[in-house]
Amino acid sequence: MQRMKATDWLERYFCPDSQPSESWVRTKLRDGELPGEKIGGAWFVHVKDGSAELDYGKPEASNDAQTAALALIEDWKHGAA
Structure with missing residues (x-):
């Protein structure tokens, strides 16, 4: 496991x-909804691999932070966050 600054993670993904x-x-990290x-x-x-590219179109993207991000983004898009 590697760590990526939250600001860098936002810019990258x-x-x-x-x-x-x-x-x-920060709220999602503090509440445990995003691993960090x-x-x-x-x-x-x-992140499991700091060099991994996140592709929201590929369900095989396998990273705990990526998986959590996908779920959080869906909530965010639908106003649940």
């Missing part, structure tokens, strides 16, 4: 026009 807010991601942890004052998302 979301287009600017569809990117959730940093506070939304706070170290010092920074939030990190747990």
Whole structure:
């Protein structure tokens, strides 16, 4: 498992026009809905392979953070978050 700063994770896996807010991601991390942890004052998302590309069109994408993100994005799109 590797850690990716939450801000870097947002920039890497979301287009600017569809990117959730940093506070939304911190809330999901704090509530355990997105795998990660706070170290010092920074939030990190747990990823299995920091170099893995996230492709929302491929269900075989296998990463705990990716799987959680897909579910959270669906909630976010439907106003449940």
